[in-house]
Amino acid sequence: MKLDPASFQQVSLAGWGNYPRIECALAHPRYIDELPGLLDRTHSLIARGNGRSYGDAALSPDLAVATRYLNRIRGFDREAGLMTCEAGVLLDDLLELLVPQGWFVPVVPGTAQVSLGGMAAADVHGKNHHIDGAFGRHVHSMKMLLGNGQVIDCSRQEHPELFSATLGGMGLTGIILELTVRLAPIESAWVRQTTQPAGNLDEVMALFEASADQPLSVAWLDCLAAGKARGRSLLFCGQVAQTAQLPKRYQARPHQIPARSRSWSIPPWTPGGLLNRWSVSAFNRLYYGRHRMGGATRTLPYRDYYFPLDGLADWNRLYGRRGLIQHQCVLPPEASREGLGEILSRTSRAGQGSMLAVLKKFGPGAGPLSFPMPGYTLALDFPVNTETLRLSRELDAIVRAHQGRIYLAKDAASDALTVQSGYPELPAFAQVRAAYHAERFQSALSRRLELT
Numbered sequence: 349m350k351l352d353p354a355s356f357q358q359v360s361l362a363g364w365g366n367y368p369r370i371e372c373a374l375a376h377p378r379y380i381d382e383l384p385g386l387l388d389r390t391h392s393l394i395a396r397g398n399g400r401s402y403g404d405a406a407l408s409p410d411l412a413v414a415t416r417y418l419n420r421i422r423g424f425d426r427e428a429g430l431m432t433c434e435a436g437v438l439l440d441d442l443l444e445l446l447v448p449q450g451w452f453v454p455v456v457p458g459t460a461q462v463s464l465g466g467m468a469a470a471d472v473h474g475k476n477h478h479i480d481g482a483f484g485r486h487v488h489s490m491k492m493l494l495g496n497g498q499v500i501d502c503s504r505q506e507h508p509e510l511f512s513a514t515l516g517g518m519g520l521t522g523i524i525l526e527l528t529v530r531l532a533p534i535e536s537a538w539v540r541q542t543t544q545p546a547g548n549l550d551e552v553m554a555l556f557e558a559s560a561d562q563p564l565s566v567a568w569l570d571c572l573a574a575g576k577a578r579g580r581s582l583l584f585c586g587q588v589a590q591t592a593q594l595p596k597r598y599q600a601r602p603h604q605i606p607a608r609s610r611s612w613s614i615p616p617w618t619p620g621g622l623l624n625r626w627s628v629s630a631f632n633r634l635y636y637g638r639h640r641m642g643g644a645t646r647t648l649p650y651r652d653y654y655f656p657l658d659g660l661a662d663w664n665r666l667y668g669r670r671g672l673i674q675h676q677c678v679l680p681p682e683a684s685r686e687g688l689g690e691i692l693s694r695t696s697r698a699g700q701g702s703m704l705a706v707l708k709k710f711g712p713g714a715g716p717l718s719f720p721m722p723g724y725t726l727a728l729d730f731p732v733n734t735e736t737l738r739l740s741r742e743l744d745a746i747v748r749a750h751q752g753r754i755y756l757a758k759d760a761a762s763d764a765l766t767v768q769s770g771y772p773e774l775p776a777f778a779q780v781r782a783a784y785h786a787e788r789f790q791s792a793l794s795r796r797l798e799l800t
């Protein structure tokens with residue numbers, strides 16, 4: 349049966365981690381002016397972009413409002429570098445349009461399969477946070493639907509408190525309908541990457557400090573390495589490649605989008621036990637060993653540098669039907685060495701290998717619920733089971749003890765205590781929600797963490 353896209357479907361919905369999964373109603377409006385009418389038909393609602401948050405941020409106990417059809421580009425002012433689009437536009441689609449014209453979105457996360465609305469609502473960070481801040485810093489203005497049905501514009505000048513709370517506010521202040529974003533010109537569609545190995549956590553942090561002027565930096569960690577090798581890692585620094593650094597055949601067309609070097613996909617029947625201590629440990633040793641000689645410099649298509657995981661479609665299926673959780677925290681600079689060391693030791697002792705362990709350095713923070721703050725952020729993926737859910741709570745306790753915070757866009761397992769201790773501006777956030785009639789914007793995450 350063909351469904352009227354504006355009507356509600358009853359669906360079983362999950363985030364990227366496939367945990368938790370809940371039953372809820374889902375609406376697929378085609379036009380922005382259908383949205384105010386949805387408010388009268390539900391007790392509570394939450395916007396849903398492309399469902400790339402890991403946990404329950406885009407899940408609703410009542411109604412999730414998908415923005416996938418709200419994907420029109422409204423305009424591009426080349427002089428000012430300002431692009432206006434609807435919130436459901438996918439980053440991947442946008443870059444396909446922009447890159448050949450010599451423009452890029454100044455901050456992008458580790459996947460291009462996200463909506464612009466989702467990027468703003470999570471105030472996503474990229475590999476350049478230490479220099480360019482989070483995505484919200486480059487948002488010029490937003491058009492929003494409030495809980496009383498009103499549509500208003502907000503920016504740093506107009507309703508600045510709503511603007512600031514919405515960037516990182518996880519959809520809890522209203523629905524972003526349109527955004528205007530300041531783009532960055534680029535010399536080419538390629539990134540020049542240098543790889544440096546580090547024998548342990550101290551070494552990789554020293555490398556980050558020494559590479560502070562590098563525009564892009566991220567480290568992959570072998571989280572099962574213990575003892576003197578705890579935190580053994582590879583630091584990948586990058587910058588947009590100059591034309592002369594491109595492969596010869598691209599030098600006349602530096603903005604032409606190069607093909608991905610390879611792309612694979614994971615079948616739906618992948619058994620859950622595939623990622624275990626032994627397979628992860630073997631992978632980590634091989635991966636580290638391959639890059640250990642260091643200094644390797646390569647010029648990569650932008651997708652291979654910024655979005656390496658997108659080359660492995662549906663990689664979340666590797667974790668089996670029960671899904672995965674990601675624990676991502678940031679700790680202040682003075683607590684990072686000790687706190688991250690404890691997190692790595694605890695994880696290694698638990699024997700719960702995380703294939704994806706990523707370390708980045710952050711610069712200054714932004715709005716009340718925006719995740720980044722100065723310090724180091726570590727993200728660890730785990731298959732969902734009783735032990736990893738318990739481990740995640742133990743890691744939360746280490747985060748609290750070191751005045752850190754967890755990332756709501758990744759979270760599926762934390763608690764109100766951890767969020768309250770990590771986000772001291774929560775009372776100010778609640779005030780903005782009250783002032784802008786946002787009580788009805790609720791998600792499974794906001795209820796679990798007592799944010800609404």
Ligand SMILES: Cc1cc2nc3c(=O)[nH]c(=O)nc-3n(C[C@H](O)[C@H](O)[C@H](O)COP(=O)(O)OP(=O)(O)OC[C@H]3O[C@@H](n4cnc5c(N)ncnc54)[C@H](O)[C@@H]3O)c2cc1C
Nearest residue numbers: 397398399400401457458463465466469472473518519524
């Ligand atoms: C492989 C992978 C790598 C990632 N790497 C990074 C990274 O490097 N850095 C980083 O910061 N994040 C990263 N993420 C997380 C991801 O960028 C965020 O979760 C992002 O919010 C997902 O966008 P989405 O469109 O899928 O939003 P969804 O997951 O659908 O929603 C996320 C949140 O945004 C809200 N939202 C969505 N659209 C709107 C709207 N129009 N109005 C108001 N609220 C809205 C939802 O209510 C929800 O709270 C990664 C995720 C994956 C799967």
